Amino acid sequence: MIIAEAGVNHNGDMAMACALIDAAADAGADLVKFQTFDADRLVTGSARKADYQTKTTAADESQRDMLKRLELSAAMHEQLIAHSARRGIEFFSTAFDLDSLDYLMGLGMARTKVPSGEITNLPYLRKVGGYGKPVILSTGMATLGDIEAALAVLEAAGTPRDRITVLHCSTEYPAPMAEVNLLAMPALARAFGVRVGYSDHTEGIEVAIAAVALGACVIEKHFTLDRSLPGPDHRASIEPDELARMVSSIRNIELALGDGVKRPSASEEKNRLVARKSLVAARAIAKGELFSEENLVAKRPGTGISPMRLDEWLGRPAARDFAPDEQIEP
Numbered sequence: 001m002i003i004a005e006a007g008v009n010h011n012g013d014m015a016m017a018c019a020l021i022d023a024a025a026d027a028g029a030d031l032v033k034f035q036t037f038d039a040d041r042l043v044t045g046s047a048r049k050a051d052y053q054t055k056t057t058a059a060d061e062s063q064r065d066m067l068k069r070l071e072l073s074a075a076m077h078e079q080l081i082a083h084s085a086r087r088g089i090e091f092f093s094t095a096f097d098l099d100s101l102d103y104l105m106g107l108g109m110a111r112t113k114v115p116s117g118e119i120t121n122l123p124y125l126r127k128v129g130g131y132g133k134p135v136i137l138s139t140g141m142a143t144l145g146d147i148e149a150a151l152a153v154l155e156a157a158g159t160p161r162d163r164i165t166v167l168h169c170s171t172e173y174p175a176p177m178a179e180v181n182l183l184a185m186p187a188l189a190r191a192f193g194v195r196v197g198y199s200d201h202t203e204g205i206e207v208a209i210a211a212v213a214l215g216a217c218v219i220e221k222h223f224t225l226d227r228s229l230p231g232p233d234h235r236a237s238i239e240p241d242e243l244a245r246m247v248s249s250i251r252n253i254e255l256a257l258g259d260g261v262k263r264p265s266a267s268e269e270k271n272r273l274v275a276r277k278s279l280v281a282a283r284a285i286a287k288g289e290l291f292s293e294e295n296l297v298a299k300r301p302g303t304g305i306s307p308m309r310l311d312e313w314l315g316r317p318a319a320r321d322f323a324p325d326e327q328i329e330p
Contacts, residue, residue: 001197002247003092003220004029008070011231017076018083019225023240025087028247032089033113033220034080036104037096039067050173053232066232077107101127109133116140116171116199119150129157135164136218138199140171144191151192161194165218168211169199173236180207186215201236205246212253219250276302279313281322288317296328304328 004024010017017034024032047063048054057066072080077093084091094113095101101112101124111134118124119142128135135154139147147166155161168185170176180202189196197218198211208219224237238246264272282297289295291313298307304327305313319330 001031001218002029002250003031003033003218004243005033005199005220005222005237007033007035007222007233007237008067009222009224009229009231009233009237010034010070010072011229012069012071014076014079016225017072017080020223021080021083021087021089021091023223023225023243025084025089027240027244028251029243030090031092032084033092033094034072035070035096036072036077036093036100037067038100039064039071041097041099043067057230057232070231074103077103081107098124098127105131105133111136114138114150116142116169119146122153125150125153126157129154129159132158133163135159136167136197136220137164138167138169138220139188140169140199140201147188147192151194161192165195165197166192167197167199167218167220170201173201173233174203175201177202177207182207182211182214185211189215203236205238205242205249208246209249209253212250213257219246221246273302274300276300277307278302278304279307279310279328280304281324281326281328283324285318285322287320291316291318291328299325 004027006017006020006024010020021032043064045062045064053063053066081091090110092109092111092113093104094115095104096115096118104112112128112131113136114125114128116138119137119139137150137154151161151164154164166188168182168188170180172179182198185196185198188194195217197216197220198208199220200208200211201222205221208221211219221243222233222237223243224234224239227234227237227239277298277300279296280299282295285291285295293314296310296313313328322328
């Protein structure tokens with residue numbers, strides 16, 4: 001499942017938000033995801049912005065003031081849901097406060113997403129678990145203990161583990177390649193017996209594609225219409241053409257993974273006789289002469305006796321004369 005994370009890259013502009021939906025649909029993503037919050041319920045007035053946000057927005061602006069500009073109203077949610085339906089892509093959103101959770105559930109969301117910052121928020125986790133719907137749990141900044149505790153809360157509240165997908169994540173924008181630690185993702189699957197995925201904050205698309213090869217069943221990636229736009233997340237997002245390439249590449253990797261059974265593929269069958277070898281005469285062999293390693297050699301094509309049977313033929317008398325390069329036969 002590929003989640004195109006529009007997040008707050010709409011900049012509070014409805015036309016831009018709809019254009020993001022269009023880009024996600026055109027790229028072939030399964031879901032387009034926004035963020036639902038009330039800034040006053042989410043953050044205190046004195047909370048500072050993250051370093052990456054300070055670099056991409058006004059330095060003297062508080063985090064709450066920044067988020068105020070990025071809130072989506074109820075009317076905007078309704079318009080975005082309708083536009084997503086017209087474009088054939090599922091609308092999805094992450095809630096960052098308890099009231100927003102209930103609001104999204106009231107809109108009929110099929111699943112919930114626990115963002116990395118809420119993984120240690122007990123009331124939030126209990127409310128999410130109480131819905132009993134599929135949960136995507138992001139684990140940026142989390143320890144194994146944090147994840148274990150969050151899973152326990154979700155399960156106790158009513159969401160069984162088989163309905164929870166745990167996303168490995170590095171909460172930095174952009175995330176340094178040396179800190180991605182992608183092998184932690186399959187380790188989470190082994191440790192907790194859950195489906196796993198990857199929420200990607202790296203530059204480019206290769207890490208998300210690699211995550212699919214390592215077993216991710218969900219990929220989430222921030223995207224924007226233009227990385228040069230003002231706002232906190234644009235610079236760490238990919239643009240529509242990159243999103244389309246990522247989706248296409250992931251679909252190819254899914255096909256390439258196959259079923260894990262090693263066997264000749266259908267397209268290989270026609271090449272087996274061409275590429276493999278048969279036992280042939282290394283030189284002229286007279287009738288009655290004993291076959292030996294000196295007068296036998298393996299050469300293409302593989303339409304005759306397999307060289308794997310060489311030991312069976314050593315010491316046998318030739319039933320007839322063989323010319324050089326002629327395939328051996330009984």
